[in-house]
Amino acid sequence: MQFQTNENKKVEIKVNGKIYMRHAIHTHFVHPGENYLDIFQKYVLPIYEPGDIVSCSEKIIALCQNRIVKREDVHIGFWAHLLSRFASHPTTGVGVGETIKMQYAIDKVGLLKVLYASIASAVTKLFGKKGVFYEIVGQEVSGLDGFYDHVWKEYGDIGIEMPANPSGVCNEVYEKLGVQMMLVDANDLGQELLGCSDSITLSEKELLGLIRDNPAGQGRQCTPLILIREKKTTKPSI
Known part of the structure; x- marks a missing residue:
């Protein structure tokens, strides 16, 4: 899989001594009343691997929940x-x-x-x-x-409006699709963690560190989902 990010954003980021790769997932323009499980199934499942984390904009979940x-x-x-x-x-x-x-x-x-x-x-x-x-x-x-x-x-x-029950949404996505996710309110000025899957072991500080440069962007990118994967380093053979 080729990892791609938005303009002026880097694929790799270092958090707590580990290197992670980010991939900006391009979606359609999400409208009120859509099903977020369908969105994850269409855009995330084909490229998701166990251990990955998906950072999701709070806006698309709120739209799906008709928080209008x-x-x-x-x-x-x-x-x-x-x-x-x-x-x-x-x-x-x-x-x-x-x-x-x-x-x-x-x-x-x-x-x-x-x-x-x-x-x-x-x-x-x-x-x-x-x-x-x-x-x-x-x-x-x-x-x-x-x-x-x-x-x-x-x-x-x-x-x-803000999405309802952010952590509940994250856990539902994990239970039904096996996708670990965090729900964030992020822009170029700052990032806030609203909820995450209970299965995620990283701290809030580490999770926010993964998106500290706002890789989703805040323009017309249509990339509300960011796939995050730890980069595995291979040990040199002796």
């Missing part, structure tokens, strides 16, 4: 308009600087918590600390993707 919020169902109110004016506007996706995500945050965790998070964020920014807003409102808000058509126009009018 439609723009038309988010009714933006006064507080979302006001508070979003004081939030930052990241270039990597939609943040609470956009009124629709601020309203989503209010709908999810309540206005009082969002007000508290906004005040705390404003104060801590004065001391150079960022990210406090999302620490307070939680992963469900920070993990919302979509409502952003800069890369995929299909995501312009939908928000994609």
Whole structure:
């Protein structure tokens, strides 16, 4: 098998003294309601070997689970308009600087918590600390993707929530297909492990080290699955 990665990404990576090879698996564009087991069966099983680990983007699992919020169902109110004016506007996706995500945050965790998070964020920014807003409102808000058509126009009018039961999904894939996997929320700025198969013996730090350069990319690559295989070294004959 020929291992191939996305542009500007390396096939090999060293983690904890071992060398691993990564292969970016190209898939079709995944739509809401598809079956993730079918996706793994089609794209992963033909090249998978025992001991491999597949890193999977949380987005395609969430889409398969229909964890979708439609723009038309988010009714933006006064507080979302006001508070979003004081939030930052990241270039990597939609943040609470956009009124629709601020309203989503209010709908999810309540206005009082969002007000508290906004005040705390404003104060801590004065001391150079960022990210406090999302620490307070939680992963469900920070993990919302979509409502952003800069890369995929299909995501312009939908928000994609975090997948439900990440570790359960990983264990289901292993039980039914024999594929070890980890579910990650990753981009070029950072990576987060959401869940993994119980059969995996590597630590969270090691697993994240395998994808620390975000080999899946964050453009239009359509490579949400990364096959990872430890490179076996042959001992020289005596």
